[in-house]
Amino acid sequence: MNEITRQLRERAKQLLQEGTVDCVIGYAQGSVPMQEQPFFAYTPEEADKLVWTGFCTNNLANFLIKRSGKNAVVAQGCVSRNIVGLIKENQVQRENVYILGVHSPGMIDAHKVQNHFPGKTIVQVEEDGKDIVVQGMDFEERLPRKKFKRDNCFTCTHRNAVLYDEFIGEEGPQTGGGKIDNVAAPWEKLDSDQRWEAFEQTFKDCIRCYACRNVCPLCYCDVCFVDENNPQWVGKSLHEPDVYTFHILRAFHCAGRCTDCGACESACPVGIKMRRLTSKIEKDIRQLYGYQPGLDLETPAPLSLYQPNDPDVAE
């Protein structure tokens, strides 16, 4: 058991024992390798199932929406930024959430690890310092952790929780070292035909399972636009125009709100890189408005702000 897991369990037990919170939302070991799952500890005994590993890829901010009682939640940088966003959007009350801040070393991309062993079944993956140790039915291999990190974790700018009630473990380096603009930039260099071709290539395998939407804390509408029947904004088929419309509209719904947490890409069963859209929008919002979502509770999100003296407001 790593030190953060140990401390997390200890604090979760105390918080539940003393009645500070009704539930601690964290992660438990998954039933398959590399898929830690969201876990709700309601009793001190259940707190013993909590873990903190490089496979904690679900965004737990998602589970705070419309929850009753007081909940503690484990939050690294991106998740804490989404919690800030949800508080600003009145989906979460600050007094009802107890944030157990953590530093994230960057999460591991299960798709990358699996792709390294094509056709083989992985039965166990363990972290060991800067390496991961992958075991299969008939093999064991040690791989450098850094090479298998998720793309968004390479370009992360806030690995420590930005808002918390207490911090578990030590704060660590804030950045992943990579530049997010290098993710978004390739789109800008293409002419419109090439850009469309690249877009089609990126999204052609989408099966519209909506896992990307369901894991995203930004998608909390009671009825998502893709599920509306009256009016029906977008067809429900796997025909290309329907699939592409879903992705383009969802990306715009995330504008100025997406923290680049990567949960959507981690959840996709077919490995779609939908951050190629959202990261470009993130860059535009940052450059046009100097705004990064979820860094504080005060600064209004640019696209939710009306100013009568805006030069673009019609007379």
Ligand code: SF4
């Ligand atoms: S985006 Fe940043 S804070 Fe979030 S999991 Fe990756 S490295 Fe950690």
Ligand code: SF4
């Ligand atoms: S998770 Fe992947 S396959 Fe499912 S709707 Fe999203 S992009 Fe499409």
Ligand code: SF4
């Ligand atoms: S769109 Fe994807 S990267 Fe952005 S907040 Fe939602 S799950 Fe995270």
